Amino acid sequence: MNYYSLVLVVVALVWALAAVAGDPDILGDFIVPAPMVGMPPTNITSDFFTYTDFLAAKEYMPWPPQYFIVIKANMEVFPALNGQSVSYAMLVFPSRYVNPPHTHQRAAELLFVQSGALSVGFVDTAGKLYTQVLVAGDIFVFPKGLVHYQYNQGPNPATAFSAFGSAAPGTVNVPASVFGTGIDDAVLAKSFKTDFWTVQKLKAALTPPPK
Amino acid sequence: MNYYSLVLVVVALVWALAAVAGDPDILGDFIVPAPMVGMPPTNITSDFFTYTDFLAAKEYMPWPPQYFIVIKANMEVFPALNGQSVSYAMLVFPSRYVNPPHTHQRAAELLFVQSGALSVGFVDTAGKLYTQVLVAGDIFVFPKGLVHYQYNQGPNPATAFSAFGSAAPGTVNVPASVFGTGIDDAVLAKSFKTDFWTVQKLKAALTPPPK
């Protein structure tokens, strides 16, 4: 053993020690939703713990898919997850589709490719890009809070399941948040070190049409 | 001081760090494993964030499966999960197989049935049993810490993916813990309100053979 490796051990341990913080938990088996006024309380049967929308979605999904389809099993649509700190999403990618750069504020994403292939990537806070080409059966983890994307480069659809360590992981879509929400042109031009014309072109492409 | 004791120090510290640095929020993007003495530190590339054992397992798995197969993607085998609070398991059930009653101490389990069908159940702390028959595409949540099981009642294999809200959910197998670990016959007979002969029969069936 040498001096250098020991220093590495110590540095790594100190760094890892820094790497801790908090957590609570619910104080019951599960959380029963509060009833709405004038409505009977939720009747807790096995169905409360069952979620069938992935199944339903698959049955009615055109194949090959024409659009990117995300079906979430989070606590908003599956209330039994409240307090259980876990959720799922099913992702169906048409050929050539990109799920644009985004972050999840409250969870890492553990993506499992069920069919097809996906080119994925994330950027750490030091600005290093990690990319990988995943085939069916592969798993990839996008660390918590970092910008990441998935790209189906090939001619066939791809299907993936993502698990999250939160019942409500949250999603910040980067292009839409930045260019689709009305942030001042000057702020964007300076931030992206570009001209107003480019900013306006990007805004035009990414601003959702009025409802 | 000698080499051996230093290795012990480092192994113990790494183990202890593994035991603490995970599900509480980390204070960095991800946790780089501490290098072993005399070994170069882990080279963090995209492969560090990729897990391919599900894929490998599927390729070499006899079909129909003869045994219950569990392949885990937790932080023990996939160190990038340390600190990311999420993990996966792939479960392959032969026909008629039961995954016996067990608990996970540190996470709820969100089970997705990929193929086949499963009869599942869990018991809450009030002693109420919740059962469900799941078909391919269904999702079911087993709340944190409660006793649950899965049963493939049918003639065909079943495959499921489970997501956990911890990188190290932990598993307490109930029959093996209770009848396979040498707990005194009197304790078990009184606990299960039965006779010594029954206890010994169950112990004989559930005690693992000496290695």
Add this chain to the structure above:
Amino acid sequence: MNYYSLVLVVVALVWALAAVAGDPDILGDFIVPAPMVGMPPTNITSDFFTYTDFLAAKEYMPWPPQYFIVIKANMEVFPALNGQSVSYAMLVFPSRYVNPPHTHQRAAELLFVQSGALSVGFVDTAGKLYTQVLVAGDIFVFPKGLVHYQYNQGPNPATAFSAFGSAAPGTVNVPASVFGTGIDDAVLAKSFKTDFWTVQKLKAALTPPPK
């Protein structure tokens, strides 16, 4: 119900929410229970922080005890514990009594033997059994979430106090959860590697009579 009491409900709830919605711990000194509709709010005096049921129980307890007696001081019966992450239980064991294998999902148990002697044990997730004979004055810790039991092997009663690091530790009674809740015979026979006759005998012994 009148306007005033509803305002109180809402104020108390808002206050209580403020007390819980932020950081992991509560955000006030203690949590005042929300008043019931039409009832005055809890009057917070010293009595709110005092629990006298251990004392009452002792005074009226036949000695030697004929039954296993557990008196809990958790947040269900002692609301001041809500948010304080600690609770107690008093355990009184008749001679030869076994407190059957069980787990607490949300806390380790720190058992102090006050009188008599207890044989205790727990099983770790690797399937290793740890047993100990405790005498009056001894303390033993059952780690969080693991299966454990206590057995009063001797001719005299035993009394113990257990502290928990949660105001609501939760209890999963293993024999009752597994054999007393109606889990399918096939599931249990396969899980315990035994025959239907044995399963039915255990179920008959452990199923609570209908109320």
Add this chain to the structure above:
Amino acid sequence: MNYYSLVLVVVALVWALAAVAGDPDILGDFIVPAPMVGMPPTNITSDFFTYTDFLAAKEYMPWPPQYFIVIKANMEVFPALNGQSVSYAMLVFPSRYVNPPHTHQRAAELLFVQSGALSVGFVDTAGKLYTQVLVAGDIFVFPKGLVHYQYNQGPNPATAFSAFGSAAPGTVNVPASVFGTGIDDAVLAKSFKTDFWTVQKLKAALTPPPK
């Protein structure tokens, strides 16, 4: 609406409120850094708890400032903060400068404008932009994990102090992460719904020069 349903509401809410607890934190007063090999351990005096780089920076800062200056008082540079869940940053904006859209993964930011004025904004996960013009003395909170920016629109410099509820809040700079890290042109063109030429122009502007 009737009395019964309101009671149910309240009971359910009280029960749900009970459903919280938690917390970790360090288990000592503060964390003493591990000494480096061959070096004496950190001598813990009052200086360990004192940070003087803001002061030093101010003394040597040209005025008016020519560049955006960020001086952080986080646990990387001020180790006493480890385990204390709080940190600071001092921000000095030249006239017309924009601190580009970014997120902090592990903390909300509480910005206090000390001198000058700042136009700030953040985007919530529903895509709604919140903007404000802040003058000296104003405080603004950027919720945890959301994209936000600050812009000094005026002719004078502006100074701000930001507090974070983490000793290591982390920063994801959006333009640099997306256009400065080598993400494939096709991914970016599809994500931003633009052409390759625009992507390459943005990349050229935002990619840091090789060191």
Add this chain to the structure above:
Amino acid sequence: MNYYSLVLVVVALVWALAAVAGDPDILGDFIVPAPMVGMPPTNITSDFFTYTDFLAAKEYMPWPPQYFIVIKANMEVFPALNGQSVSYAMLVFPSRYVNPPHTHQRAAELLFVQSGALSVGFVDTAGKLYTQVLVAGDIFVFPKGLVHYQYNQGPNPATAFSAFGSAAPGTVNVPASVFGTGIDDAVLAKSFKTDFWTVQKLKAALTPPPK
């Protein structure tokens, strides 16, 4: 009070509960306060995230200050901080003023001296006193839960900003808690190893006048 407002109350509470009962942090971008009965719900605009009382205070503050002034920006007065785990306080010290020994139960304090100078100190649990003289620009951290004070020894006023890693850090003022709340003379005389006369003198000085 009408039906509509009650429904709003319940919806808001259910939403807020969903936001707290699960994972460690809040499960939404921010927490919208529940509306009071008969009042419209909080209209969430940028002003909800802005706090202007520091500014207002400064404008109306006599200079030099005659009294110690503390203006808090915590979740009680700035509800947007609920769930964001951070808060501020502005402290203005007249010449010779002491902010008496106190603790914050839920947060460390990170003090930044803006103008003037302050002598500060804290005592760790081993009874070691750490003192420091801070000048404008210095930062000092008072670790969580420890007794600390600030003293403006000089002839000029001093201004400081303190950041806390909690939206509700809590304050226990030591002299007032001990001598100003009616604790029995015997308890205090024995605790401080002094006579009744001294206790009564301190009580007289520190007991707030009846309102």
Add this chain to the structure above:
Amino acid sequence: MNYYSLVLVVVALVWALAAVAGDPDILGDFIVPAPMVGMPPTNITSDFFTYTDFLAAKEYMPWPPQYFIVIKANMEVFPALNGQSVSYAMLVFPSRYVNPPHTHQRAAELLFVQSGALSVGFVDTAGKLYTQVLVAGDIFVFPKGLVHYQYNQGPNPATAFSAFGSAAPGTVNVPASVFGTGIDDAVLAKSFKTDFWTVQKLKAALTPPPK
């Protein structure tokens, strides 16, 4: 590199681990202490989970007790508690003894009076004093972080057991912290609104003699 510095490394790491590895949820059944350099690792048997010092103390304790005796079962003396978030203390009060005002930074205290009687009190952050006279069998909770005391007013000894929701609750003794650590007379005189002579008298009584 030399032996001495390595021992320092290890001691510091073990200490630091102790400082962080506890109340956050651990990711294993229990935490095995890191072995010291040159020593074999801790052999984990049932004795690791057993603590016998309460028993030993009782056997050798003079009765009636002449001094206040506190025997702690926390993670410092009982390492198995590390990560289990719970600890005990046994308190033996001579007649007329006061356990002076103090706080625990990291846990509420749940006090059970085993014999004798105790007058107890705590002060909330609004300055309200809550007092109670407890008799054998009573339980009282001192909420987390608040100043509290116990007083044995009667002629007989009193014994109590306290449970804490942390393996390392921490103790800040108020009189000793304030008057026994060398805080400047002027700070104390101003804080307690008294004269230097009184401060010096209190300091003389409460400053521990030099060792």
